Amino acid sequence: MKTAAMTAPPGAVSHKKISLAKLKPYLFMLPAVALIGFWVYKPLCQTLGLAGYKWSMVPGTTPEFVGLQNFTKLFSNKDFWPAVKNTLFYTLGLLPFSIVLPLFIAAATQTVRGRAQKVYRALFFVPMIMAPVAVSVIFQWLLHPTNGLVNKLLIDLGIIEQGIAFFSNETFSRLMILLITGWKMIGFSTLMFSAAISGVNREYYESAKLDGASNIRQFFTITLPLLSPTVMLMVMMSVLFASQWTFAYIDVLSQGGPYGSSTNIYYMMYKFGFSDMNVGLSAAAAALFFIVFGLIALVMMRLSKKYAFYDN
Numbered sequence: 001m002k003t004a005a006m007t008a009p010p011g012a013v014s015h016k017k018i019s020l021a022k023l024k025p026y027l028f029m030l031p032a033v034a035l036i037g038f039w040v041y042k043p044l045c046q047t048l049g050l051a052g053y054k055w056s057m058v059p060g061t062t063p064e065f066v067g068l069q070n071f072t073k074l075f076s077n078k079d080f081w082p083a084v085k086n087t088l089f090y091t092l093g094l095l096p097f098s099i100v101l102p103l104f105i106a107a108a109t110q111t112v113r114g115r116a117q118k119v120y121r122a123l124f125f126v127p128m129i130m131a132p133v134a135v136s137v138i139f140q141w142l143l144h145p146t147n148g149l150v151n152k153l154l155i156d157l158g159i160i161e162q163g164i165a166f167f168s169n170e171t172f173s174r175l176m177i178l179l180i181t182g183w184k185m186i187g188f189s190t191l192m193f194s195a196a197i198s199g200v201n202r203e204y205y206e207s208a209k210l211d212g213a214s215n216i217r218q219f220f221t222i223t224l225p226l227l228s229p230t231v232m233l234m235v236m237m238s239v240l241f242a243s244q245w246t247f248a249y250i251d252v253l254s255q256g257g258p259y260g261s262s263t264n265i266y267y268m269m270y271k272f273g274f275s276d277m278n279v280g281l282s283a284a285a286a287a288l289f290f291i292v293f294g295l296i297a298l299v300m301m302r303l304s305k306k307y308a309f310y311d312n
Helices: 010-050 069-076 080-109 115-129 132-142 149-156 173-198 202-210 215-226 228-254 265-274 279-307
Strands: none
Touching: 010 279, 069 080, 069 279, 080 115, 080 173, 080 215, 080 228, 080 265, 115 173, 132 149, 132 173, 132 228, 173 228, 202 215, 215 228, 228 265, 228 279, 265 279
């Protein structure tokens, strides 16, 4: 008696093997895709859904459908436009700390060799690995209006007569948040640019030296063009994540004050949801800025493809 496998056409078994071989990569990807779907896309869909409801999250209450009412309330809210303005301030203000300074630091330390190079890079990178809350507490002590080291120095030098309450002052609060965030971000960007510079072919620099090009000329004609993909990447990251990076310092140091002078869109959404207990308004703000930042990311990706130079 012949079995089914014996009576099957010759090409059937090989076709089955080919199909299984094609499925294997997708099976390996399945756990990662499932985790991303559960932890990223499921909450995203829930947030977009809640944008059309009014709900306080109080146990026993049910969401009430209000349509686009949350969006109209959002645009008329007194905290909305100051938060947008401060977000732009943080986004533009972080660019020198995440692009300009790290780029020059990475280029300057590239000529340092051996153990000294590792020490320099470690010194710049240490602030990045420090917990934001710990950093906030340290700066809270340094900038304390009566006992802070900074105020004591300024008074001793005769610059000021009495201590400045940096995080309770409308002029200084958001500036201090920007400086602290920028200080923390320099290390990460420096490491990224240092790694990118290490990948540049050294023959370009040797040829430039033979032609009599100075170090500054080499930087602008060789290093900067070849680093354009990394520069575009860091610009995109700074624009998209500036609000997220400043959130912890706003929450610990100023709580968005005084009078909303240091708040941003992330902290505004947090206050809507957990201080005002208005999940629908918070979700509407999240949905709006998800679309806005998505469009910004799309534009910047197109600009990167158009203007970034790749050494092929």
